[in-house]
Amino acid sequence: MPAALPPFPKPQETVGPPELLQLGTGAAATGTEEDEPCLRADAARNRARLLEAAARLVAEHGAAGVTMEAVAAAASVGKGTVFRRFGDRTGLLMALLDHSEKNFQAALLGGPPPLGPGAPPVERLRAFGCAMLRRSIAELDLQLAAEPSAERRYTSAPRRFLRGHVALLLRQAVPDADSELLSHTLMAYLDAALVHHLTEQCGVPPTRLRAGWTDLVARVTRTEPPPA
Amino acid sequence: MPAALPPFPKPQETVGPPELLQLGTGAAATGTEEDEPCLRADAARNRARLLEAAARLVAEHGAAGVTMEAVAAAASVGKGTVFRRFGDRTGLLMALLDHSEKNFQAALLGGPPPLGPGAPPVERLRAFGCAMLRRSIAELDLQLAAEPSAERRYTSAPRRFLRGHVALLLRQAVPDADSELLSHTLMAYLDAALVHHLTEQCGVPPTRLRAGWTDLVARVTRTEPPPA
DNA sequence: ATCCCAAACGGACCGCGGTCCAGTTTTCTT
């Protein structure tokens, strides 16, 4: 057993509260905001530099070009620092996606209907899926690269939040169903890897993907599909 | 661009016919059969030794302990040989699952109903899911370890076959639906990583998983759930 | 201003997946 308690306090990013949901102001672009709670001055500065460097690398060479060593070098920082701050490569990539994630969560919780509260649950589900598909398609390579290993795939905070949201809507729309299991099924349709496969490798147009979602929601909730 | 045509003819295993389905006799245990079409004598011998060694390592240290170098050493073979034969780690692990895969395919195509032909499509779908769940749970760690990277996850031959099967049944059961997209949704429910998460990390009992499948099939096909 | 230590740093280090290529073995041809 190579077990020994890690010298790092490990991941600052993804732990947070064990339950879901934390919001932040959508302030500046990548890096320059003030959300990490208690972080030493130099640490905060390096964190910002790392995120900026990573974003630049993504823009230049795509997500595949984001090497931990490259990011460290581009930020003029030691490799260990990158891992200390973000835990692992996935953590770094997820941090890069954090802004859009926060915005999305805000829209779900407090934005205008049908995405936000105020619309009937089935309608909100439809809107949710279409928004997710749009977002996934827009950030495909990053989302794909940020996918955690199979064991951790379903335990990341953003994913849990989104699935919880779907489960909540399902509970309202179909109280008699196993909304936990059903929410996993719905989320799976929106999975980045699947979306990538269908759009890039099978040539399925986004409109058909969205139509498929609408139909799926209708079937799962045993409702009629919308007229349009 | 580091592009250069590989010195290997690359993967002999997973290519095969571009379309689905190839069957084999379920002869001996791991390794000693005669399926690879044209393989030099020593190559065939080494292939068998590698599979045997890999199976032993899985049995001893779990799928995580199956290191390419370890397999090569255990089979008294060079590391390059392992990659030449199986392409990559995923290929080796999938080869390890090949027997059960072949058996499963055979049961779907020619076995007794309701899994095989003869039963109404919805009933076959139900049986398919339950069988898949049972198989996934039985081989969880190996299935998990054999999962390809996100880009290739949906292009492996076994996966394509199974999904095609579901799409076929769906086409019969709900001719008006987009059975391609729906089949992806149904398959996603049976995904090894999800099953692992639900059973191992959330403590969902298999019976509930199967009930969830039955319910999902009923909703998707807009049929009544079975009485029992 | 000084001390002190938890926190942060950085780069040497490790293991593994994957590639390359010079040399060996098999099989085909005549």
Next chain:
DNA sequence: AAGAAAACTGGACCGCGGTCCGTTTGGGAT
């Protein structure tokens, strides 16, 4: 039987993710 082409082999090699640990530094306490 001999020779040549094709297929196969093995291990040195590379890059990257991730860890370790000796050193530095920020910032609260005195």
